[in-house]
Amino acid sequence: MDVPAIVIPANDESAWIDACLAALAAQRGVARARVIVSANACTDDTVARAHAHEGAFAAMGWRLDVIDAPEPGKLAALNRADAAIDAEGGAPARIYLDADVRCDPDLVAQLAEALAPRSPLYATGTLAVAPARTGATRLYARVWRRLPFVRGGAVGAGLFAVNRAGRGRWGTFPDIISDDTFVRLHFAPGERVEVPARYHWPMVEGWSNLVRVRRRQDAGVRELAARHPELMANEGKAPLGAGGAARLAATDPAGFAVYAGVALAVRARRSDLAWTRGR
DSSP states (O other): OOSOEEEEEESSOTTTHHHHHHHHHTOOSOSOOEEEEEEESOOSSHHHHHHTTHHHHHHTTOEEEEEEESSOOHHHHHHHHHHHHHTTTOOSEEEEEOTTOEEOTTHHHHHHHHTOSSSOOEEEEEEEEOOOSSHHHHHHHHHHTTSHHHHTSOOOTTEEEEEHHHHTTOSSOOSOSOHHHHHHTTSOGGGEEEEEEEEEEOOOOSHHHHHHHHHHHHHHHHHHHHHOGGGGGGOOOOOOHHHHHHHHHHHOHHHHHHHHHHHHHHHHSOOOSOOOOOO
8 A cells, every 4th residue: 555654653642643533534635544553552542542533534535544552652552553554565655643733734745745756765644732821831942933843943852754755764663762853863954854834833831841852852862872873974953052052041031941941850850761651
């Protein structure tokens, strides 16, 4: 079944999976696609909620499969979904999507078009941070969106995609903290594409969660540098620098105070290399 494949790893995503799947069922411009919800160790009704969307996908000519595995772990869930895709001949494009992300209606079509060339490519949508409920997250996000890395595009947090040749650059997903960074760094900056359609990605809410997730992200980068140093040449991040920090502080002092405070809290106690949930 040589159609685009969308992989959604899911562990207790009852609060998010309906909106995620409903947004996919509203896609336009792609006649056929395969969606795989790869549930892992769910203790809520995520699996039942995912199955409830099968009719909507069938009506649009798409296929929804739900894998319900008792074993925990996001990377294992990705590998199970990939194995299911490979068993049917692969896919011209694979989109890896977090269950808390909502896609705009043209996103899948634009990703499929961007990944049509035969040369290895990575693609993502235009990241839109979902509205936050807490003041700390609103302020942090306000500055985070202005960082050179984010403004440079093709961030891929919560959604990344590769074509067939691009997926050939690695085998199974290793047991690592940062799957999105691992994939992105398999591609040079010139091989990464950001399409105009947006996807809506929620940041974690509240100061303590921001610190915890930022600590995890930093640990993930250290882990990749230690285990896969050959990938780091593809980073291509523009540094913020002292001048950039000064401009952020001058134009958004409250936001910068929260952003800098989170960074200082992370540096005060570096974490071990271990995966923790993003929310």
